[in-house]
Amino acid sequence: MESLINHKYLRLYCEFLGILFIVFTLLFIIARFIIYLWLKYKARQFKWRGGPHTWAVITGCTEGIGLAYAEQLAAKGYNLLLISRNDEKLQKVKSDIEVKNKSARKVRTLAIDFFDTSDETYDKIDHMLDTLDEIHVLVNNVGTNYPNEKPEYMTKIPGLTHVIMSLINVNIVSCTRLTALVLPRMERRGRGVIINLSSFSALYPFELMFSHSLRCDWSECIKYAELIRLSSRHLPAFTTYCEAVFRYVKGSETDDPSEVETAVQLLAVVPSVRVRYFGKSVSLEKSAVMRAQKFSNTNECSVLPDMVRSVI
Ligand SMILES: NC(=O)c1ccc[n+]([C@@H]2O[C@H](COP(=O)([O-])OP(=O)(O)OC[C@H]3O[C@@H](n4cnc5c(N)ncnc54)[C@H](OP(=O)(O)O)[C@@H]3O)[C@@H](O)[C@H]2O)c1
Known part of the structure; x- marks a missing residue:
């Protein structure tokens, strides 16, 4: 008799677990489906807004990734403010982009060495930003590396103080100060995107x-x-x-x-x-x-x- 009762309870318990499992599985599938539909139809998609009044500001844009951003954003119809160190290279990039991209509207340049963190430097940028209608994209791309782009024992880096200051000023100060200049302008318009370039290698001590x-x-x-x-x-x-x-x-x-x-x-x-x-x-x-x-x-x-x- 007792074993029959135990058997009955055990069966009930298993049935309960089975129903629970089925309910959770169904809920999980329904939730995944709702998320899928929401992402497909409702989620706010980011829209590039290249146009006669929108600007993209790109730092460190005469070479590499920054240059690629400049070319791509020009192709999307943005006006460009190119900020980099070497004026001669900037003029070349400007004229190349103007020749290659008929859709590029205006291209302005500003020669700034981000090693210099003085207020005058950032005031100069601020004044230039004042002349732009709407800044929709800021690409904080400028960055520098160890000499020869190779990590070294700290004590063996030649000109260590300069290297340290360069890493801090160019990689960190420029990104934060430019964001501080641009973000309030984006906030006033309620839109904008800031892209900060970094390195995957910073995550791992390899x-x-x-x-x-x-x-x-x-x-x-x-x-x-x-x-x-x-x-x-x-x-x-x-x-x-x-x-x-x-x-x-x-x-x-x-x-x-x-x-x-x-x-x-x-x-x-x-x-x-x-x-x-x-x-x-x-x-x-x-x-x-x-x-x-x-x-x-x-x-x-x-x-x-x-x-x-x-x-x-
Ligand atoms: N390439 C990679 O594999 C890689 C990997 C991870 C992260 N990143 C990051 O991605 C970003 C771009 O990398 P990249 O390899 O394309 O760089 P890059 O080819 O070395 O180009 C750097 C650009 O920044 C300018 N620049 C350098 N120092 C400057 C300064 N003090 N003031 C103003 N402009 C300066 C350079 O101008 P000049 O022509 O005057 O030197 C050049 O236009 C960097 O932030 C970097 O840390 C790159």
């Missing part, structure tokens, strides 16, 4: 590891790779993969089977340490897992270090 790999100093690489792997919360699969590759290369070059063995063991754990945020892994994690699995699936004979080579 520099020393990759500097040593550039010099093919595998022992130093392994030292830093291991340090990073042990402290990495965000990219454990990628950092494990890097250490494995460095050990594998060192082991192969020095005929040291123990290094190769450690590398193989590390590669075997790569898939299990991968992290996901909201069910997704960042591409570095995914590709580390893919390559580690490829190594295992091809009987440990795939070409290993391609990913690390692509990063360095």
Whole structure:
């Protein structure tokens, strides 16, 4: 009798769990569908507003990414204010854009060295901004890097004080002060977009590891790779993969089977340490897992270090 009651309650309990599961699954599917419809039909889409009265302001625009922004925004019909260091280069960019883009309306230039953070410099920009009808886009693109674009030991950087001040003035002060000048103007109109250029590498402390790999100093690489792997919360699969590759290369070059063995063991754990945020892994994690699995699936004979080579 008692077992019958238990059986009945157990059945009820399972049915309840089953219904709960079905209800939650249905709610989840409905919610996803509503979000999909909302994003497709209702969400406020950003609209570029190139036109006779709208301006895009771009800093550091005589080369690289800034120049590409200038060309693209000109093609979208914006008037351009180009701010960069070298007036000669600015005039060349201005005339190239005017020739290439018939839709470009007005192109103005302002030669500013953002190393100089004096009030006069920013007053000059402020006065120029006063002459523009509506600023719809600000691209804070100007940026500088270490000499030779290569990270170094701080004490070994020549002209260290100048480098430090340049990184702060050009990369940080320019971005914040220009935003402070432009944002109130956008706020008054209730619209506008500010694009700040940054670097993915700022998120991860890989520099020393990759500097040593550039010099093919595998022992130093392994030292830093291991340090990073042990402290990495965000990219454990990628950092494990890097250490494995460095050990594998060192082991192969020095005929040291123990290094190769450690590398193989590390590669075997790569898939299990991968992290996901909201069910997704960042591409570095995914590709580390893919390559580690490829190594295992091809009987440990795939070409290993391609990913690390692509990063360095
Ligand atoms: N390229 C990349 O792979 C990469 C990766 C991550 C982040 N970023 C970021 O993206 C932005 C653009 O990078 P990029 O590679 O296109 O740069 P870039 O090719 O070196 O061009 C930099 C531009 O800024 C100007 N500039 C440099 N110092 C200046 C100063 N003190 N005052 C005024 N203008 C100055 C340069 O003018 P001059 O011709 O006078 O030197 C040039 O027009 C930077 O903020 C950078 O940190 C780039």
